[in-house]
Amino acid sequence: MSQVTSEPAPPTPEGPEAPTVEVSQQVIGRSPWELFWRRFRKDRFAIAGVVIIAIMLLLAVFAPLTETITGHGRNQVFLDRLDEFGIPTGPSGDFWFGMDTAGRDMFVRVVFGARTSLIIAFFATGLATLIGVILGLLAGFYRGKIDTIISRTVDVWLSLPVLLLALGLAAACGLQPCLGGLIQPGLLVVSLIIGLFNWPYICRIVRGQVLSLREKEFTEAARALGSSNRRIMLRELLPNVAAPIIVYTTLIIPNNILFEAALSFLGVGVPQETPSWGRMLSDASGIFTVAWWMMLFPGLFLFLTTLAFNLVGDGLRDALDPRTGG
Helix, strand or coil, rough: CCCCCCCCCCCCCCCCCCCCCCCCCCCCCCCCCHHHHHCCCHHHHHHHHHHHHHHHHHHHCCCHHHHHHHHCCCCCCCHHCCCCCCCCCCCCCCCCEECCCCCCEEHHHHHHHHHHHHHHHHHHHHHHHHHHHHHHHHHHHCCHHHHHHHHHHHHHHHHCCHHHHHHHHHHHHHCCCCCCEEEEHHHHHHHHHHHHHHHHHHHHHHHHHHHHHHHCCHHHHHHCCCHHHHHHHHHHHHHHHHHHHHHHEEEEEEHHHHHHHHHHHHHCCCCCCCCHHHHHHHHHHHCCCCHHHHHHHHHHHHHHHHHHHHHHHHHHHHCHHHHHHC
């Protein structure tokens, strides 16, 4: 019988010239939020949009401080500062953005206009999102007759002349009480009008997402565990459609700001004493050749705000779905 002998392994070299092998491999797990933030912060345009939005929000929140700093009220009139032809004074040390034709401080009114536009835009967007998400979940989950009723309602709603109806409703209830004084003019009425015309778009988006998600394995597993339809919609489907809801919500905020500006420009938006960028642009339309500041500053603030929200919306879309970022 042959004997198998094992030779000793060669000695390992020792000393300062001995090679040292260090294997250090560490796997770092990141949450979806961390992955989202890593992608989002790389978008410089989106970050610039966030900065502009933050500035506008600060101006809107602390708008009353501008009255204290300048000593001018938002509706305070300085007729003595108009010239003999009624032309307002341009930007100066006392009136940073100049005056309007009524002798009011444009800087104070532009800052308060940010508050008006953002309040209306956020409230209208929140209302449209709430209605659209609820109806979209119901239509996509239950299908059948419920889906047919909601979908046909959306089709009818989208076929309506939105601007004409909004003008009519704003003229009826936006400037004077209607329904026996039940509805009072103000920001709430304009927000309701804008919000009620924007929900069909987000309803369609949510419905399409839910139609595909309701057949996924995690939905079937929830049904097998005995979860109710309400729990499945709220705990399983809604979190999975949160990304498109957030992106679309961010993108319709600037549309609502422009919608409010358009109504105010046409004279049927917020009341006359409430500062609004759209109304300022309307007041400047007949005199901007000699009072350029009346159109420049509210138009610039309106442009920057809508651009910022669009940049943030594009950044959110790319960060939440990297496949769209190229």
